[in-house]
Amino acid sequence: xxxxxILWLFSSLxxxxxCASMKAGSDVAAGRRALLAGQDETALAYFQSAAxxxxxxxxxxxxxxxxxxxxxxTEYAVGRLPQARETLQKALAANKDEDIARLYLGLTLARxxxxxxxLKEIENGMRGIHDWIEYxxxxxxxxxxxxxDPAREIRTAIQGDLAMISGKEFDxxxxxxxxxxxAKRMEEEGDKARNDETRDRNRDSEGNDNTK
Numbered sequence: 001x002x003x004x005x006i007l008w009l010f011s012s013l014x015x016x017x018x019c020a021s022m023k024a025g026s027d028v029a030a031g032r033r034a035l036l037a038g039q040d041e042t043a044l045a046y047f048q049s050a051a052x053x054x055x056x057x058x059x060x061x062x063x064x065x066x067x068x069x070x071x072x073x074t075e076y077a078v079g080r081l082p083q084a085r086e087t088l089q090k091a092l093a094a095n096k097d098e099d100i101a102r103l104y105l106g107l108t109l110a111r112x113x114x115x116x117x118x119l120k121e122i123e124n125g126m127r128g129i130h131d132w133i134e135y136x137x138x139x140x141x142x143x144x145x146x147x148x149d150p151a152r153e154i155r156t157a158i159q160g161d162l163a164m165i166s167g168k169e170f171d172x173x174x175x176x177x178x179x180x181x182x183a184k185r186m187e188e189e190g191d192k193a194r195n196d197e198t199r200d201r202n203r204d205s206e207g208n209d210n211t212k
Contacts, residue, residue, distance in 0.1 A: 021054055021057065023050075023053050024050040024053040024054035024057045024067070025050075025057070025059075027046045027047070027049045027050035027053070028046070028047065028050045028057065028059050028067065028070065030046045031043045031044075031045075031046030031047040031050065031070060031074070032059070032070075032187070034046060035070075035073075035074060035077075035187070036184070036187060036188065040074055040077040040078045041078055043070075043074045043077075044071070044074040044075065044077075044078055047067065047070040047071045047074055048071055050067050050070075051067045051068060051071050054067070055067065055068070060190055062136060062140075062144060062148070062190065062193070063132070063136075063186070063190055065098060065100060065101070066091050066094055066095055066098060066101075068087055068088075068090050068091035068094065068101075069088070069091040069098050069100060069101035069104075071087050071091075072084050072085075072086075072087035072088035072090075072091055072101060072104060072105075072108075073088070073100070073101070073104045073183070075087055076088075076104050076107060076108050076111075081108050081111055081112045082112075084104070084108045085105065085108045085109065085112065088101050088102075088104055088105040088108060089105065092105065097128070099124075099125045099126075099128030099129045099132060100125070100129065100183055100186055100187075101125075102121055102124055102125035102128060103121070103122060103125030103126060103129065103179055103182065103183055104125075104183060105121045105125070106118045106119065106120070106121030106122030106123075106124075106125055106179070107122065107176060107179055107180065109121060110122065110172070110176065111176070115172070119165065122165075122175065122179055123162065123165050125179075126158045126161060126162060126179070126182065127158075127162065129154070129158060129182065129186060130154075130155050130158045130159070130162075133148055133149050133154060133155055134155070136148055137149065143197075144193060144194075144197050147192070147193035147194075147196040147197050147200075148189060148193045149189060153185070154182060154185050154186065154189065157178060157181065157182060157185075158182060160178075161175060161178050161179070161182075
């Protein structure tokens with residue numbers, strides 16, 4: 001009886017965990033739709049809900065992002081800079097390779113008045129994003145990598161901004177605007193790459209069926 005009770009308890013915990021993960025995933029999906037539509041307050045509410053349900057939740061397959069990155073980015077978007085700084089630092093403490101979170105931390109610091117520290121994080125975030133795309137398009141060039149930034153628009157924009165940063169003087173407003181553009185395009189690019197990969201796979205499948 002004791003063994004059965006333990007097994008029942010374990011099964012219940014697994015089921016509850018799975019349900020929580022599904023709910024967090026649903027909230028993140030809704031939050032991303034709102035974020036890409038410019039509905040920042042709505043997006044923040046969804047992301048905060050997901051973080052409360054599963055603080056370790058990660059979204060994506062190729063470019064994985066933790067829930068705290070999404071919370072911090074939307075806190076930045078709605079102007080809650082002190083909260084955004086704390087949340088983005090939390091995201092990076094959990095995963096130092098989250099370059100989009102690092103880019104937003106730089107933006108947050110710059111808008112908060114600490115331009116020196118902000119510039120360093122913006123530069124590192126941009127370099128990390130650029131290098132990640134370079135890696136994925138080479139290492140996975142025969143699979144999903146070919147669908148990431150195929151026209152090199154993101155990488156070209158980053159290279160231009162890095163060149164601007166290396167100069168003695170540059171336009172801060174342009175750098176902030178460009179950084180926000182890069183971050184949004186990366187969010188959109190994941191969806192676009194996944195859709196293009198699915199469309200390509202379906203086209204190959206239809207072609208194979210027609211040859212039978």
